[in-house]
Amino acid sequence: MPRIAYLGPERTFTEQATRRLVDPATHELIPATTVAAALELVRLDKVDAAVVPVENSVEGSVPPTLDGLALGSPLVAIAETVLPVRFTVLVRPGTKAADVRTVTSHPHALAQVREWLAANLPNAAELATTSTAAAAVAVAEGTADAAITAPIAAEGSALTALAADIGDVADAVTRFLLVRKPGLVPAPTGNDRTSIVVVTENRPGSLSEVLVELALRGIDLCRIESRPTREKLGIYRFFLDFAGHIAEPRVGEALSALHRTCSDVRFLGSFARADGDSPPPPPGTGTAEFTEAAQWLTQVRAGGQA
Ligand SMILES: O=C(O)C(=O)C[C@]1(C(=O)O)C=C[C@@H](O)C=C1
Numbered sequence: 053m054p055r056i057a058y059l060g061p062e063r064t065f066t067e068q069a070t071r072r073l074v075d076p077a078t079h080e081l082i083p084a085t086t087v088a089a090a091l092e093l094v095r096l097d098k099v100d101a102a103v104v105p106v107e108n109s110v111e112g113s114v115p116p117t118l119d120g121l122a123l124g125s126p127l128v129a130i131a132e133t134v135l136p137v138r139f140t141v142l143v144r145p146g147t148k149a150a151d152v153r154t155v156t157s158h159p160h161a162l163a164q165v166r167e168w169l170a171a172n173l174p175n176a177a178e179l180a181t182t183s184t185a186a187a188a189v190a191v192a193e194g195t196a197d198a199a200i201t202a203p204i205a206a207e208g209s210a211l212t213a214l215a216a217d218i219g220d221v222a223d224a225v226t227r228f229l230l231v232r233k234p235g236l237v238p239a240p241t242g243n244d245r246t247s248i249v250v251v252t253e254n255r256p257g258s259l260s261e262v263l264v265e266l267a268l269r270g271i272d273l274c275r276i277e278s279r280p281t282r283e284k285l286g287i288y289r290f291f292l293d294f295a296g297h298i299a300e301p302r303v304g305e306a307l308s309a310l311h312r313t314c315s316d317v318r319f320l321g322s323f324a325r326a327d328g329d330s331p332p333p334p335p336g337t338g339t340a341e342f343t344e345a346a347q348w349l350t351q352v353r354a355g356g357q358a
Pocket of ligand 1: 059063064065066067105108114137158160161182183184185202226
C-alpha cells in the first residue's frame with residue numbers, strides 16, 4: 053500500500069486535505085510532526101509522497117513548505133486541493149473564557165483568529181504549536197488552556213468547544229500540495245498550474261525579465277513570492293505559480309528561456325488546478341499556433357518558403 057506522510061497528528065487540516073488527495077482505503081497515512089519532517093520522509097524513501105500546506109488566503113504562504121521545496125534534493129507537486137478553513141476553540145471541560153490564560157495553535161491558525169482572540173480572550177498569551185491538532189494535545193495534557201483547532205478535532209475528543217465556526221475572514225481557504233520525488237508529470241487537464249522557483253542575478257531589470265518571458269507567451273501569473281536564499285541580504289528566490297502545463301509549448305518555451313537566463317530554475321510541478329479556471333491563452337499563444345509556427349520555421353530553415 054502506498055504510504056503518504058502528512059503534517060499531523062491526526063485531525064489536522066492537512067489530514068483532511070490528504071483524505072481528499074488520496075483514497076485512504078488504498079493508502080497508508082503517516083503523520084509527521086512538521087512539514088520539514090514530512091518532506092524528509094519522502095526524500096529518504098520512507099514514504100511515497102507527502103501532503104503539506106502551501107498557502108492560506110488570509111495569512112499567505114507557509115514558509116517551511118516553500119523552503120522545504122526550494123532546498124534539498126528536488127521534489128515536485130503532482131496534485132493540489134483547497135480546503136475551507138474555519139476554527140473551533142477547544143478547552144478542558146469546565147474551563148470558562150475567563151479561566152483561559154494561554155491559547156495555542158499553529159501560527160497560521162492563530163493569525164486567522166487574531167480579531168476573535170482580541171475580542172474574546174484578550175488576556176490570553178499565544179503559544180505556537182506545530183499544528184492545530186498538536187494544540188489540542190497540548191490542552192489535553194494541560195500545557196495550554198485553549199486550542200484553536202480544525203472543527204474535526206472536536207469529534208471524539210475529551211475536550212469541549214468554547215466557540216465554534218470562528219475565523220476573522222469568513223471564506224478563508226488553505227491550499228495543500230501532494231508532493232513526491234520527480235517522476236512522470238501528470239497529464240495536462242486543460243486547467244493546470246505550473247510551479248517553479250527561480251534565482252535571478254541582482255541587477256536592474258532581472259526580475260522583470262523573468263515576468264516578460266511569461267507575459268510574452270500569454271501566461272497568466274497566479275502567485276509570485278520571494279524568500280531569502282540564505283546566502284546574503286538582497287539575494288532572493290522567487291516562487292512563481294502560473295496557469296498552464298509544462299507539456300504546453302508556450303509553458304515549455306518560457307521555462308527554457310528562464311533556464312537560459314536565470315542563475316537557477318527549479319521545476320516544482322505541473323498539475324490540475326483546484327482554485328478556479330485558467331483564462332484561455334490569448335491569441336497567438338495557444339498550442340495549435342505554437343505548433344504551426346514551429347512547422348513554418350522548419351520549412352523556412354529548409355528553404356521551403358518562396
Ligand atoms: O495545523 C493544521 O491543522 C494544518 O494543517 C496547518 C495549517 C497551515 O499550515 O496553514 C493548515 C490550515 C490552516 O490554515 C492552519 C494551519
